Amino acid sequence: MTRVPPRRGAAARGPGALGRDWGSEWLMAPVKLPLPLLGLLSGLLATLLALAGCGGAPGAPAGGAAPQGGLSAQPGDEQVTLTWPSVPGAESYNLYWQLAPGISPESANRVIGVRAPYVHAGLRNGLSYYYLLTAVKGGRESALSAVVSAIPSAGKRAVLTPEKPVLRFDEFVAVLVRPGDTPASLAQKYLGDPGKDWVIRDFNGVAHPKPGIELIIPLKPFDRGGLTPTRIRSIPILTYHEISKTESNVLTVTEKAFKQQMKFLHDRGYRPVTLDQFYDFVAFKGALPEKAVVLTFDDGWRSTYELGLPVLKKYGFPAALFVYTDFIGRGEKALTWDMIAKLQANGVDIQCHSKSHRDLTRMNEDEQLETFYKALELELSRPIQVLQDKLKRRCHYLAYPFGATNRLVSALAQKHGYRLAFTANRGSATFFEDPYRIDRSMIFGTFNLAKFEQNLAQHRSDELQ
Amino acid sequence: MISRNRFCRGWVPAALLLAFVSGCAPSQGASRQHPARNKPAAAEPAPAAPPSTPAPKQSGGGSQAAPAATAPTIAPNSVPPGALERLRRQAIEREKRMELQDALMRWRFLLQLHPQDREAATRVAVLREQVKLLAETHYRRGVSLFRKKQREDALREFLLALSYDPDHGDALDYVRNRLKPPDWVYYTTVQGDTMKGVALKAYQDEQKDFLAAAYNNLARDAPLSPGTVLRLPILEPDLRRPSMNVAEVLEKAKGLLEQEQFDLAIAEADSVLVYDSSNAAARDILNAAYYRQAKALAAQNKPVEALAMFRNVEPGYQDARELVDTLQAGLKDQAEEHYKKGIQLFIDEKLDEAIAEWEETLRIDLDHPKAAQDLENARELRERLQQLR
Numbered sequence: 001m002t003r004v005p006p007r008r009g010a011a012a013r014g015p016g017a018l019g020r021d022w023g024s025e026w027l028m029a030p031v032k033l034p035l036p037l038l039g040l041l042s043g044l045l046a047t048l049l050a051l052a053g054c055g056g057a058p059g060a061p062a063g064g065a066a067p068q069g070g071l072s073a074q075p076g077d078e079q080v081t082l083t084w085p086s087v088p089g090a091e092s093y094n095l096y097w098q099l100a101p102g103i104s105p106e107s108a109n110r111v112i113g114v115r116a117p118y119v120h121a122g123l124r125n126g127l128s129y130y131y132l133l134t135a136v137k138g139g140r141e142s143a144l145s146a147v148v149s150a151i152p153s154a155g156k157r158a159v160l161t162p163e164k165p166v167l168r169f170d171e172f173v174a175v176l177v178r179p180g181d182t183p184a185s186l187a188q189k190y191l192g193d194p195g196k197d198w199v200i201r202d203f204n205g206v207a208h209p210k211p212g213i214e215l216i217i218p219l220k221p222f223d224r225g226g227l228t229p230t231r232i233r234s235i236p237i238l239t240y241h242e243i244s245k246t247e248s249n250v251l252t253v254t255e256k257a258f259k260q261q262m263k264f265l266h267d268r269g270y271r272p273v274t275l276d277q278f279y280d281f282v283a284f285k286g287a288l289p290e291k292a293v294v295l296t297f298d299d300g301w302r303s304t305y306e307l308g309l310p311v312l313k314k315y316g317f318p319a320a321l322f323v324y325t326d327f328i329g330r331g332e333k334a335l336t337w338d339m340i341a342k343l344q345a346n347g348v349d350i351q352c353h354s355k356s357h358r359d360l361t362r363m364n365e366d367e368q369l370e371t372f373y374k375a376l377e378l379e380l381s382r383p384i385q386v387l388q389d390k391l392k393r394r395c396h397y398l399a400y401p402f403g404a405t406n407r408l409v410s411a412l413a414q415k416h417g418y419r420l421a422f423t424a425n426r427g428s429a430t431f432f433e434d435p436y437r438i439d440r441s442m443i444f445g446t447f448n449l450a451k452f453e454q455n456l457a458q459h460r461s462d463e464l465q
Numbered sequence: 466m467i468s469r470n471r472f473c474r475g476w477v478p479a480a481l482l483l484a485f486v487s488g489c490a491p492s493q494g495a496s497r498q499h500p501a502r503n504k505p506a507a508a509e510p511a512p513a514a515p516p517s518t519p520a521p522k523q524s525g526g527g528s529q530a531a532p533a534a535t536a537p538t539i540a541p542n543s544v545p546p547g548a549l550e551r552l553r554r555q556a557i558e559r560e561k562r563m564e565l566q567d568a569l570m571r572w573r574f575l576l577q578l579h580p581q582d583r584e585a586a587t588r589v590a591v592l593r594e595q596v597k598l599l600a601e602t603h604y605r606r607g608v609s610l611f612r613k614k615q616r617e618d619a620l621r622e623f624l625l626a627l628s629y630d631p632d633h634g635d636a637l638d639y640v641r642n643r644l645k646p647p648d649w650v651y652y653t654t655v656q657g658d659t660m661k662g663v664a665l666k667a668y669q670d671e672q673k674d675f676l677a678a679a680y681n682n683l684a685r686d687a688p689l690s691p692g693t694v695l696r697l698p699i700l701e702p703d704l705r706r707p708s709m710n711v712a713e714v715l716e717k718a719k720g721l722l723e724q725e726q727f728d729l730a731i732a733e734a735d736s737v738l739v740y741d742s743s744n745a746a747a748r749d750i751l752n753a754a755y756y757r758q759a760k761a762l763a764a765q766n767k768p769v770e771a772l773a774m775f776r777n778v779e780p781g782y783q784d785a786r787e788l789v790d791t792l793q794a795g796l797k798d799q800a801e802e803h804y805k806k807g808i809q810l811f812i813d814e815k816l817d818e819a820i821a822e823w824e825e826t827l828r829i830d831l832d833h834p835k836a837a838q839d840l841e842n843a844r845e846l847r848e849r850l851q852q853l854r
Contacts, residue, residue, distance in 0.1 A: 074586050402739075
């Protein structure tokens with residue numbers, strides 16, 4: 001076996017030694033160099049920094065590939081803007097600049113008493129300007145910063161016209177909206193997916209862009225994990241089981257109630273998303289629209305196809321169906337594989353819910369551990385194989401039967417390559433949830449709309465207070 | 466995974482310049498080539514603080530697509546048609562909300578569209594440093610708290626670090642990996658190790674060698690060369706115990722019900738029903754909790770709220786049906802009044818107000834025969850009108 005670096009807090013202390021309980025992970029936290037105390041010799045600091053691999057020792061000659069350090073230079077039209085972090089105790093700063101490389105205080109021009117940010121204006125576009133900075137205290141200057149340089153440039157202002165309605169940059173596209181353009185058509189054209197229309201709406205703050213308006217279409221995710229300094233997005237994941245024309249109980253929702261709930265989602269602007277989109281969000285790679293929600297169905301009831309699918313199609317809602325493979329084709333209440341294939345063709349993502357729906361955390365009375373373990377392996381591996389055979393697709397997501405899991409089950413889910421695994425604990429999911437213990441909210445047949453709405457909470461802010 | 470360079474870049478400027486102030490470096494006084502070019506600070510004042518309102522337009526201004534000589538007037542709350550002004554406005558708003566990473570992105574986009582924009586150039590330069598510094602500060606706090614085993618607080622700091630710098634790999638590593646308890650333990654084999662020996666060390670039971678072997682896709686008698694890293698799953702102490710002690714949870718739910726902590730009682734009963742959907746005791750507790758809340762709301766003269774709460778109670782539970790009928794009869798007139806008002810407002814072409822009245826109708830009487838359809842039609846009409854404007 002190849003050597004695997006320690007992850008998730010269970011690092012081995014060395015060959016022959018077990019990794020401790022993850023409390024020992026505290027020992028594995030990286031050691032950072034402390035701030036040097038005032039009065040430390042600069043030479044000692046230089047040595048420490050050199051050991052830390054930072055380079056750029058103070059007082060060292062400023063030539064060559066010196067790091068930019070904290071001084072930065074942003075070019076503009078006939079100007080350069082310089083910024084730097086403040087130095088505790090500094091009374092002022094002096095800036096040195098010149099047009100030739102190899103800048104030194106002896107050769108350069110000096111500007112006394114500058115403050116950040118400093119705009120060095122009246123320059124000539126196209127020429128390289130070089131800069132150094134010193135801090136001043138008690139009339140004495142410090143050693144020199146690293147050298148930075150910049151080339152001021154006129155840079156033409158980009159203009160969108162009917163003749164040239166699109167401008168492309170690495171990170172975004174600027175478009176002039178023309179008659180017939182919609183967020184969906186623009187998302188299809190520039191993002192490859194009309195379902196990403198929300199990206200255009202949310203980024204621009206424009207729900208219905210009219211012809212003549214300019215839009216910015218970001219090409220990379222701009223709200224990863226739904227995280228800002230004041231709030232964290234949490235995504236509700238709703239779970240249904242059976243839908244019935246007449247009955248309702250804990251696990252059975254009437255058709256009328258289901259229609260009402262889907263209409264509620266539609267009318268209030270909720271955006272059901274796929275599991276893959278949710279996975280990107282959890283993996284901190286992607287963003288989700290405001291009011292994103294995930295719709296899931298468990299087990300493989302025939303009513304999902306007969307009563308659920310028409311409503312989902314009406315609103316264009318994606319959903320996921322977690323099937324336990326022993327159930328399929330067994331009796332008139334269960335889905336058949338044909339129905340499942342049709343569900344898949346209509347945007348329902350078929351995923352795994354074990355083989356037999358046994359409680360994976362519980363051994364039977366007469367069961368031995370080894371038999372139990374083998375049964376667990378089968379419960380998790382067999383559905384993957386079946387779905388691959390029947391539907392020619394890989395199952396990536398798992399819903400635990402009864403929502404029950406423990407560390408052994410979670411470890412096995414990871415071993416079998418599931419990306420995410422879901423419980424049945426009522427709640428919504430942030431990006432930093434344990435990916436193998438993601439909560440979902442069961443929608444009972446006894447819920448009214450008010451109760452249904454309570455399961456759609458989107459934000460948490462208390463974690464960051 | 467962990468980048469020393471990331472850490473070092475953040476610390477070099479402060480550490481370097483701090484050492485400078487200690488006076489160890491030689492004085493920089495020297496002759497100048499062009500004394501005339503030494504400009505006193507006053508001649509080139511740097512802006513002291515970011516502007517809190519949009520800066521005066523640098524050049525051009527207004528909508529880039531507008532061919533007219535004069536820039537269009539933008540009403541305070543309208544959406545600027547031009548991307549530049551919209552980006553600027555949004556960037557400033559986000560800076561106010563401390564959403565600095567988002568603000569930085571918008572300033573950068575603006576700068577790419579308009580490289581001469583001085584405000585954008587300045588804000589990009591300032592925010593770049595600011596987000597780096599803030600991210601690093603929160604990250605270091607997080608590490609310190611992590612070492613003190615204050616995990617909740619550490620998580621908050623790492624999240625704050627990521628909110629300022631989503632590319633902070635170290636903070637993300639803590640959030641995703643280090644702050645979570647593991648599902649397995651790593652073991653690195655040594656000379657002489659066998660699967661049974663490993664099982665004895667890990668589980669105090671060499672009969673569990675099958676676990677070590679099977680989890681790592683190895684045969685039970687597979688030879689283990691030194692330095693092999695095995696992953697050993699963690700076993701719960703009692704695998705025959707049900708994953709939920711239903712009786713205990715129900716007791717707890719009943720206790721909460723008696724204390725009138727209805728929401729908590731509902732949550733506990735809920736969890737039993739998820740585990741066992743046929744559990745009658747849990748359903749009784751739910752019914753009782755909703756019923757009592759509904760009655761309390763009715764006693765407080767909140768008929769609409771009481772009715773909504775009663776809808777959570779199973780029909781046939783005590784006198785819930787009779788109470789619902791009474792409430793509905795009383796509210797019907799109220800609902801009808803709002804409905805008729807909506808009709809009049811619609812006729813008067815006050816579409817928003819008509820919609821509000823029909824929403825209120827349905828809030829009072831969810832089953833009103835006409836309000837739902839009229840409301841849907843009115844909303845569709847409003848959307849079409851908005852698209853035409």
